[in-house]
Amino acid sequence: MAEIIDLVLLAMLALTALRVIFLKDLFAVVMLFGIYSFLSALIFVNLDAVDVAFTEAAVGAGISTVLMLGTLALTGRKEKPSKHSSFLPLVVVFVTGAALIYGTLDMPPFGHPDNPVHEHVAPRYIEESPKEVGLPNMVTSVLASYRGFDTLGETVVVFSAAVGVIALLGVRRKEEGETPESGLKEHHVLRVVAKLLIPLVILFALYVQFHGDFGPGGGFQAGVIAAAAFILYALVYGLPHSFAVIGPRFLQILAPIGVLLYAGVGLFSMYKGGQFLDYNMLAEDPIAGQHYGIIIIELGVGITVFAVMLSIFYAFASQAERSNVQ
């Protein structure tokens, strides 16, 4: 059964990808990309990767698509027909593809439980992590504890993305802004519904943030969702209003604070005499220590991701407004 669903989804993915290649209308291309990543999220669910699916849906189908649309708003939605021949790319792609296919031939068969992947390192995660870390969600315990350094790096990546976007686009300060004519004034229904939804969304974000230890979710997803709430607010009520709620400068403080929070946990454990990010040191009882550590660092991740996503959106949106004003 699972295989069939898998196959169907993969087929749909292939069709989407092909369409993307040949379509010239960039708006449609971006939309198809949204669909593409949503489909892949479904595949991830089908392959038991619920956390990944969650993230992919939130990021690929969500943030990325929004950003791309924002870019299109500034760059125009038509792709010009290109003259240069697509022969060389085809050759490159075929060679690479052939190499990959060649590589797959010795791959362990799909889904067999005795593949080396399931034999060597993973078993400890599956068997020991509930005892060592004490979380039912192994993904979270591996993510936050065993490979916490990776996640610190991930947070820093997000942070540096924010640095890059701000450096490139900057964020128009509120004070220089003109009268808040942006937003969707006349859509009364929308405004009401948005008012209704935003608190719920934020609530949900908090749920995801702190329930991540037990079910799918965690700081990253939570951050994205919370950011989505504010993006909705900004879309409906206009940038100036959302600037009034959370200003870009504040976000610029918030994002690094998340990183510092994360790294601070590591430093504290070092101060306690353990290795960097050794949560066992945070409390007398190692399990409790793991809990504290994971909650705090997830919080750090959440804060950073929220701040970064929102300020990236601000950057793009204020660009769009600037071009509207002009």
Add this chain to the structure above:
Amino acid sequence: MLLLDIISSILLIAGVFFGLSGAIGLFKFPDFFTRVHAASVTDSIAAILIIGGLLLQTSFDLNTAKLLFILLFLMITSPTASHALAKSARHGGLLTLAENKVKKQEHTSHG
């Protein structure tokens, strides 16, 4: 128990049917507004039916609550979305089929 299963599967099948019909309509219908109409069929009635079917599958625990929440959200959001679409299309100056007809006639009568 069996009864519940039967009902739920009926609901599900019905939901799937409406979903499909909505999709077909989305392709087949002539202009924007009619298409929005078809689409909204998908995300209103079809969604309700499917979630209802799923509700009957659950053993009335946390999942049930979650499903109900999802239903609630859909009930709020999807009509709003269709409304927003249509409204902005209207603002964009898009006309319905009928209006188009009228316009054409005016053209012919004038010219």
Add this chain to the structure above:
Amino acid sequence: MNVWAGIEPNQLISLSILVPFIGALLVVATGKIPNLREAVTLTTSVILFSIVLAITDYTFEGRGLSLDVIELFPGLGIHFVVEPLGVLFALVASFLWIITSIYAIGYMRGHHEENQTRFFCCFALAISSVMAICFSGNLLTLFIFYEVLTLSTYPLVTHAGTDAAKQGGRIYLGILLSTSIAFLLFAVLGTWSIAGTLDFRAGGIFDANANKAVLATLLVLFCYGIGKAAIMPFHRWLPAAMVAPTPVSALLHAVAVVKAGVFSILKVVIYIFGIDGLKELATTDIMLYIGAATILLSSCIAMTKDNLKARLAYSTVSQLSYIVVGALLASSVAAAGAALHIATHAVGKITLFFCAGAIMVASHKKNISDMVGLGRQMPLTMAAFAIGAISIIGLPPMAGTWSKWFLTIGALESDKLIIVAVLMISSLLNIAYLLPIPIKAFFATAKPHQEPWSWSQTKEAPLACLIAIGVTSFGCLALFFYPQPLVELINLIPGVSTSSNGEA
């Protein structure tokens, strides 16, 4: 006479390199006051000469001096050793530096040259690196200071700063750097990887079972890598460098650069391959004949040149090949001749260049065709020119005689009659392109009718120049009548002797 007795002998080496270096710094420091600056130059050169003399004494006493500076690579570093050949070169260089600086002072002032401070500074630097080359104890040291010499003389060549100067400088640097990096460094590294050492050792450093073909290649690489020896086809830089002011030409073509080249070749032949080892290499003869060809060809080219300095330059090319040939003849006597030729050619050629410079300063004449009857104007200069010319040609009673004599004997000894013939023919060619200049200057008459000669019409170069010319031309004579010290020195070189039957 040894004023340096107080100093630890080995330190004399570092002194001989540091003194000119410090001199250079002082020159820069005193650049504002020309007289002081020139005084610095002169004193430095005198001090240097005395140091070299002291070193010579130790050498005659048979005390080998050596000095380890720093280790660049495991078991290999900058290392200095005093050996007779180096001492010979050092003597020539340091002595002629005194003369050249006397001359240069007169010339530069008489010629109103620009930025003379840079000139004297680089001059001293060049001498310092020459000293380092003389006493270099291994190939690496030799190579390093060979490059330093190239770089420090580059500003001298481009001194004028004109486009011509830049062009000449480009060729000069281009050829010397390229050959040294592409061939010489390659050869050095090859030697290092084969022999495992780069020290200069009597009788060579390669063991008997080293691959002869590779060694033969190495020899070729060395001969061409040492571009300063100006073996054809890598001789272009020498005429190109003629744009430099005359003292520079004197330094380059008589003292420092070219001699450093042939000296390096001699060093390589004697201490890396070993004169006996040379006999077994296939390429020795090839290079030998290339050298011989260089002798003849460049002599012929020299004849076609009307510009005096250009002609002298080509004559230098041919004279250098004498030394190369002497080295490659693989006979002890020929090697001795080659070594001696370093000295004799130095004095001879420097005289000629001094004269050329003097003529340029005094009468602003560059071309030989204009110098007809110049003897009436500058009799002393022209007389000196004649002396130098005869010495270069190798006729008694001039110094050149001896070196050519030994070379010829060496050629006969290793019965290479062709080389003998080449030497003879080239001497004739020398006569043909050098002697006419003074002869025309004295006896040919520029104007059909002219009043009898009197001192009144003389218009000689500045006194400083004349003194220098006098000293060098006297040197040409002196070295003919009293060559013994040099000869003894040469006989100290292992495997080299002036007596035809081999042992010193």
Add this chain to the structure above:
Amino acid sequence: MVEQHLSVLPILLPLLAAPIAIIIGRSYLSWMVATIASAGAFIFSWQLLLAALSEGVISYAVGGWPPPWGIELRVDAANAFVLLAVSSVSTLVLLYARDSIQKEIDQSQHALFYTAHLLCLAGLSGILLTGDAFNLFVFLEISSLATYTLVSLASDRRCLTAAFRYLVMGTIGATFILIGVGMLYMKTGTLNMLDLAERIHVYDSSRTINTGLAFIMVGVSIKLALFPLHAWLPPAYTHAPSAVTAFLASTATKVAVYVMIRFIFTIFGAEHVFHEMGMDIILMVLAIVAIFKCSYMATVQSNVKTVLAYSSVAQIGYMVLGISLVSVTGLMAGMIHIFNHALMKGALFMAVGAVFYRVGSVDIKAFNGLGRQMPLTMAAFTLAGLSIIGVPLTVGFISKWYLVTAALEQDQWVLAGLVLLGSLLAVVYIGRILEAAYFQKLPDNVDASKIKEVPLLMLIPMWILVLANIYFGIETSITTEAAGSAAEWLFQHTRLPEVAQ
């Protein structure tokens, strides 16, 4: 305390300083923070190198989880040596940047610049120190993102397209590495490098492993701009701000070279890569082509930064050549050149940046007559240029010496000759610039009074690097020992092909 955490501190310091720098937001203060952090990283990496030389290898289990379950930082002579080069250059560049970016980057973005620089430093250090294949990918992305930002900070609009091209190429490269690592993981079930090395040999002949190797090699080659994949480098280095170029040219590609060394020798084993896959031939050919093609390209450019950029690609060729010789000496030559080239290129680009600071252009015409106007800067440029050429008593000579010796060890006479011929092209492209500086007259339209020496804060780092060029060219024991023991370490812990034994 410090000793215990020595191997994580060089990453941690810049990583913590970056957020602080952006919170501060003031140009001067964030500069202070960045410089102090980088200097601290330098000190720690120095101690780290000493420790690695004495102890051989230092393993640090992040989070207290033993490898292969946790992420391990694994320090040996090789990465400690490269780390030292990176952190020292970073510190000098930060000193230099203070004045340099005044002219090139808008005041409001200085804090962002320092933050990005710190992030880049942290990423590079992470790449060097980590012992985990996937963690390496993460830090690679940190440094890359920071790099794209840094490149795009320049005022010239062409920096944008350059940065974008860099971004696309870099991401493709990173994704290739990701694919390769995935294939290794799929076969071995582990990501820890040492564990990989042990388990991988079971599958030496496996097509999956070989494909993984191929993809990793291609990905890394993009990152280190090996010859056919170098298209992104010249524009990026040309249009980035001078301080950025000085930093990137002397660190980023070097780290990529290290990654290649690490993957070849530690993970796959030289025996497999070179002997069975025959990669040494491929690398050697590419390196030779790179040396000649790109040195030639350098001789025909008019923009001096482009000249130096192409020369960098050529110099990378020398490093890869050293690796491809598959001998301790060859690898040592490569490692030494990583360090030495950092010194040369850092100094050269700093000098060029100084020229831009005064003249406002880096076209070769802009150098006309600068020999008189900016004597110190041009002297620095000259010395560093001689070092690139490989003149004795400079570091360039040392690198070349070892490279050629390594070639001759294996009787590769032709190769040795080619290396030396390649350096002749350096004579040409450096010579052109020097000639302009010393023999051309200053153009009449600029007034000589404006063109004077740059501030001391720019000259000092420049000259520190130049003097290092000469010092390490004479007192070679330090670099030789470090690089030598690094090379030996790598060779002891890899399975060797016969040729090297």
Add this chain to the structure above:
Amino acid sequence: MNFILDYYNYWIVVFLMMAGFYIVISANNLVKKIVGLNIFQTSVFMLYISMGKVSGGTAPILVEGVTQYSNPLPHVLILTAIVVGVATTAVGLSLIVRIKRAYGTVEENEFENKDDAI
């Protein structure tokens, strides 16, 4: 048949990767390049996730009575990789916006011939 069942997943994923890769290197419009980049990366993620799958296993969240879990490690790696991907996308897109402002176009061949090559 069994062979195909074992590998069809990998093959389709490879096809998807190559589709994305082709878009990246062939597209002339920068936005489309970025889209291709995302498709490329997402497909690579799928490769990882597929290797973590254990047929008959469930999501790696502890539940009583379940013994067969899928491998959590690839999930963790891909969570990180997704974040990296979106970060790159954001920077790339903002570069595109700036390029549009500086050159007035986002078609590669158009702005390339607006400047001299390097």
